[in-house]
Amino acid sequence: MTTSAPRSSPLALTVLALLHYKPLHPYGIQRLVKEWGKEQVVNVKQRASLYRTIERLNGDGLIAVRETGRDQQYPERTVYEVTAAGRETARAWLEEMLAAPKQEFPEFPAALSNLLLLMPEDIADVLKRRADALAKKLDGLEAAMASEEKQGLPRVTRLETEYLRAVTAAELEWVRGVVEDLRTGRLAWSKEQLDAFAAEPTRQ
Structure with missing residues (x-):
């Protein structure tokens, strides 16, 4: 039994949240993450990371x-359920993640802090490419929001998409403003x- 506090992610x-609804095997968890659109905020593309997380939670x-269980179509599958400690921990993690902004170190601000490695015209070009990618992402998020609203999903289930949008x-x-300032x-x-x-x- 570990004595350190469980590490959140x-x-x-x-x-833990998905297992609140019903017991699931890892493939079922991965499928629900995709079906419910949570792959926008949780990376489950690497199945190994999901299995490591499940192993750690267990x-x-x-x-x-x-x-x-095992049937003729699938190999042996282990079905997991959340424990009382898991329910309590999930609530504590959720409250902390919602209430306390975390000091994170994403790539984009780090790249901005080293812009002087490039010439101004090069910066404008690469930031224009980022703006194009962001515009495409924004179109996708707005389409997702429209689809979710059309399905009649309660707004509370769509807040992560709303936030990302x-x-x-x-x-x-x-980014478009910075590109314009560079060009002018x-x-x-x-x-x-x-x-x-x-x-x-x-x-000092």
Whole structure:
């Protein structure tokens, strides 16, 4: 029995949440994630990561084996169910993830912090490509929202898509603005400016 607190992750929370509804085997969990559109916020493309997460949750006592079955169509499948500890932990993880913004380190801000490796025209070109990709993503999210609304799903089940749509739209607007500023010269710099800034004493 582990003495450390179970480690949370988006995938672990999603597994526990799905097992709240009914016992499932790993393939059933993966299928529901895709059917319910949760692959937008949880990565289940790598089945190995799902199995590792299930193994960890089982080891932590948050889920338990309900049964192991076999039929002629499928190999042996282990069905899991959430435990009382799993229900309590899922609620605690959910409340923490909702209430406390987490310090994360995504790639895009890291790339922005190193833009000076590129020339201004190159930056404009690559950011234009990002804007095109964001516009395509936004179209997909809006189509998903329209489909979900047409199905009559309660809004509470569609909030992750609504959030992703809002974040993507905001990023697209910002990226397009930066591209425009680069192309018009409103965002410009010189080597002399940068050298002078680098030579200044570190500000406390």
